[in-house]
Every structure is written in C-alpha cells, then in structure tokens.
Amino acid sequence: MTPAAIDAFSAVPPHLVIRDAFGADMAARLLAFALAQAELFSETQVGNQKGRVAKQIRSSRVIGTLGALEGDLETKFRALLPRATAALHLAPFTLDSLSMELAAHGDGDFYRRHIDTFVRGEMTGTDRVLTAVYYFHATPKPFTGGELRLHSLRPLDQGGSYIDIEPVHDSLLLFPAWAPHEVRPVSCPGGSFAQSRFAINCWYNSRAH
Template identity: 45%
Template sequence: MKAKEASNLFDRIPPYCIVQDFLGNDLVERLLDHAIVREAEFAPTKIGNYAGQRLDPEFRLSQVLRDFCGLRPELEARFEDVMARAVDGLRLAPFDLARCEIEIVAHNDGAFFKRHIDTATEYPDEKTQRVLTGVLYFHALPKNFGGGQLRLYSFVGEGFVDIEPERDKLVLFPAWVPHEVLPVSCPSGEFAKSRFSINCWYRRSRLQK
C-alpha cells in the first residue's frame, strides 16, 4: 500500500491509497458471478442524505445491489484488514470501526456520478458516520468498457487526479474528499460487461471523540 499526498492541504489533491490485487482472482470471479446472476435485483442508484434520498439521472446514473449473500463475511474481513494501514497512510485520526457499509454498483453505457462527497450521500444512520471510502473494481476480462475513471478533486480550485478502474484494484480516500465517476462507454450495453465496483464505507460511532 502506498499513500500519495499533496504538499498543500487545500489546493492540491488530497491523499489516497491504492492496493493492487486486493481480493485475488478466485474471489473476484465469485463476486463477478454473484453480480451477473443477480442482474434483475439491481436497482437504480439514488442521491441525497437521510429522508432526501431521490433518483436524479442528471446527477447519478448507475445500478446498485446490497445483497452479497454468503460473500459478505469474507469481503468485510478483507476490507477491515487494510483499514489500519489506510488510516495511517492517509494520516487520519485513528478510530474504532463501528461497521462496514458495502454495496455493489454497476456502471453501464452512459453511466456516471457527478462531483460529490460521501458524507452527504449516505443512508440514514443516527449512530455512525462515514470516515473512509474504499472503491474496489472487479469487472470481467477482457475489459469491455471505457472511461469510468475515479476523479479525486482538491478542496479548493480545480486540481484533480484520475484513477483508472483496473480489475482487483482498491482505492481508499477520506470520505469527505470531493470526487466523481467519469462517464462510462460500454457500446454493447451488456450488463456482464459493465464497470463493476464495490463501494465500502468505514463507519465510526458518532459518539467517538
């Protein structure tokens, strides 16, 4: 794991970490099979916070699945295993993990997610809050889509870095960092050829100082 950080706090790119070959091919294939078999269970993604959850295809266009069946314990264990190193590498204040919030997102042709922060696009939870975001890519090979880069922005100005969605790559960054998913091109429109990812949010108790 290597942390990449800017020299200035607000006008340069915030720090982020990349973990290559995060799950291993076997688990990636099982995860991909799980997503493809459950294509009909994916629902349109929403935006907003708490009671304001709503569909807005002008701001976000993708599909989501939150049912991992028997894969959830194994995936959560993998994500939890890298948390301490990510917190240290990103120079975040240490925190006790309350829970991991995970979901599968499919971006097919024309899908995107405009600039946002993850602390303002979450589901109701009065007891915990998002601190750290992880994005794990697990698309089919050969890769059959283009675009879909994760763009991380500076807090001030228009500085940014684009991160390519490469299979079995995990990207970690603070949940309050502005970011977006650039438009995806998948000419075939086949669901199985989508840009698949897991979004993982590491949540701490709101009571933690």
C-alpha cells in the same frame, strides 16, 4: 490564510491504490454473483434520502446485498484498516461498522462530483470516515472511461487540482470520506449488463458524536 493552508486546499486528497487487492478467485466470485443477480439491481439513489433518484447527478444501478460473499468481503476490508489509516494519515477512530454496496456502471453512466459524508438532514447514527472502492469486471475489459476523479477541496478554477484513477480489475482505492470525487462517464458500446464497470463501495463508519 497561510501559504501552507492554501497548498493543502489545492492538493489532491490523500489516497491509496492497492493492485491485486483481493485476488483472482474473489474477483471471479463477485463477477459471477453480480451476473446472477442482474435482475435485482435497481437505480441508485442520491444522499441518504430513500427513494430519491436523480439521474442528472448519479446514473448507475446498485444492489445492497452481497449474499454469501458479504462475510469474506467484510473480513478483507477490516484487515486493511490499519494500513489505510497509516498511509492516509487519518486520525485514529473506533470502527463502528462497515456499509457495502455493489454498483454497476453501464454505457453512459456517471456520478457527478460529491462527497461521501452526509450533510444536515441526512445524518444517521454513524459517521463515514473512510471510503474504499474495489473494482472488478469481465476480462478483457469491455468498457472505457469510468475513472474515479479525486478532486482537491479547492475548485479547479481557483487553483485546485485532481487525479484520475483507473478502475483496474482486482484493484482497491481508499480515500477519506470527506474527499470530493466523481465517477467519469463510462462508454460500453455493447450495452450488456455483463460489460459493466463493477465496484464494491465500502464505507468505514465511526459512531456519530
């Protein structure tokens, strides 16, 4: 393996952070929606296997419907694709669909290191190419922690690296779906749902080959 290849495996994957991404109005609408739907959130699952909850890997709550906001959000995410493709040096791909969910991380919640592409046995008719995470929360921020840690392909104990990205209100993070990442533990002493770290997880899907 060449030195350049070693460096590539040890480097943090390409990523793009956009501040003031969707605007204060959209962030406020999303927060109001999340709070109104609080009782409909369920425990998050792991992988693409329905009903598999693994609290030692992923602890949070999620809702898969975004109601009347879904169309506006999809328009905003789609509009970002050319910018993200250029900034992350992604190979051009034909967008088949978007998949979105609204996740809430409360006190003690986390998600261990993982990737967003599916492995054998979990495959669907599409491939996840690009991950986008839009952050919003009550202000002032009622929690600490919850950074998204983006890992290199090479593990830390073998010369790898990582970067922690803060879940800033009305900010958007984009990175390739193959990039290893995790959600660091959230601390929210108040413990109420309204104090959660909220995020829209969006995946840009291409047709599977």
